[in-house]
Amino acid sequence: MAEQNNNGGQQQDVNQLIQVRYDKLHELQANGKDPFVITKYDVTHHSTDIKDNFDALEGQVASIAGRMMLKRVMGKASFCNIQDKEGNIQVYVARDEIGEESYKDFKKYDVGDILGVKGKVFRTQKGEISIHAEEVTLLSKSLQILPEKYHGLTDTDTRYRQRYVDLIMNEEVKDTFIKRSKVLKSIRNYLDGQGFMEVETPMLVSNAGGAAARPFETHFNALNEDLKLRISLELYLKRLIVGGLERVYEIGRVFRNEGLDTRHNPEFTLMELYQAYTDYHGMMDLTENLYRYVAQEVNGSLVLTYGEHTMDLSKPFERITMVDAVKKYANVDWNEVADVEAARALAKEHHIEFEEHHKKGDILNLFFETYVEEHLIQPTFVMDHPIEISPLTKKKPENPEYVERFEFFMNGWEMANAYSELNDPEDQRKRFEAQEELFAAGDDEANHTDEDFLNALAVGMPPTGGIGYGIDRMTMLMTNSPAIRDVLLFPTMKSLDK
Secondary structure, eight states: OHHHHHHHHHHHHHHHHHHHHHHHHHHHHHTTOOGGGOOOOOOOOOHHHHHHTHHHHTTOEEEEEEEEEEEEEETTEEEEEEEOSSOEEEEEEEHHHHOHHHHHHHHHOOTTOEEEEEEEEEEOTTOOEEEEEEEEEEEEOOOSOOOOTTTOOOOHHHHHHTHHHHHHHOHHHHHHHHHHHHHHHHHHHHHHHTTOEEOOOOSEESSOOSSSOOOOEEEETTTTEEEEEOSOSHHHHHHHHHTTOOEEEEEEEEEOOOOOBTTBOSEEEEEEEEEETOOHHHHHHHHHHHHHHHHHHHHSSSEEEETTEEEESSSOOEEEEHHHHHHHHHOOOGGGOOSHHHHHHHHHHTTOOOOTTOOHHHHHHHHHHHHTGGGOOSOEEEEOOBGGGOTTBOEETTEEEEESEEEEEETTEEEEEEEEBOOOHHHHHHHHHHHHHHHHTTOTTOOOOOHHHHHHHHHOOOSEEEEEEEHHHHHHHHHTOSSGGGGOSSOOOOOTTO
């Protein structure tokens, strides 16, 4: 009870402090100094510009703007710290320099207020690069209380819900999202250099295909038609290959109605690319080169550290078939498994749960997920998946039970999925029919027949390699972030009122 009373008292104190800020704002407005009527401020420099180019700027006038994060009032002179998009810089504010009335106003400003400062660049006696203010302008009044500077914003839930405060208080968070932007930029730079064209395809679709996932559903009132949010980018991008664009990619949001955990969010960023006249081996080569390029551009190194693991991208990425991987880590030779009944018997023997509709290839994949994935720390291509789990992939000519597909793994995570794309419209129709049977048997994640896509294949699609990359997981690796929510500016959260 005492603790509850204490919390109530703290909230009362906070409310009083907030009220003081509102009172200060209203006083400013009454005196014709309303900060919210200001529409612009001419910024000439940022904090890092000034620090990096001090020798050239010393004694010169600079204008900066940002959030006041610290203030020390000492009689006729004060110091404050201004934080902008690049960092922070100290400002020396003297009454005799800015005038008595302005100085009186300045003393009433609060930590969190957004200020414009114009003054000369100098170095203090203690050696700190600073600005000697000639003008201080209140650009926006902060009416909320920021977390205490030295403890920051530590509550994880609050950090995700109030990312705007998290970015203010935690420098490493800002760095993470700057790196995320660099990841996207470097991907685009690399692909543009390889002759790829960036495109955009629909998010609202009548048939959410291209992946095994449950879609979100919505209703379009104007057409009185049910639509879905896309779960993949694949089928529209392949239509563009049919149209002769040859090398296309898209970076976009996809939506999957599934659970939340450290590596899954219902909306996430996917990149898919398709290249005519190549196969999944071409996609492996492209992936090796792309990952090396991104790591070098973003981190300046081909060695990535994530938690306790170190991954070396300078070495050739391992290439292993799914069958060989299961043999290596589970000591089960799938070549000796005769049929689905033998596969089910093995699964029971190894205490692997399966569903009634699972076939031999599905159970192989369950063995892989159970015994292999966690060991794939170094960059590894797992090739040649069973046909049952790959409805959009070309069969291996020499072994039609398997397809020309690989998944790319690092840190025990699937990072990418690639195919030699199926371009036979008759085979594709049969695969869709098999998926429809699975859906009827209770598999909510099975694909549905897409007649327009089949028509596109009938027009003719060249031999094509395609791949999808999870951008969020890539960013997690590049930034050593423990959870997907740490690399999403605004992750999906349960409403507080639910």
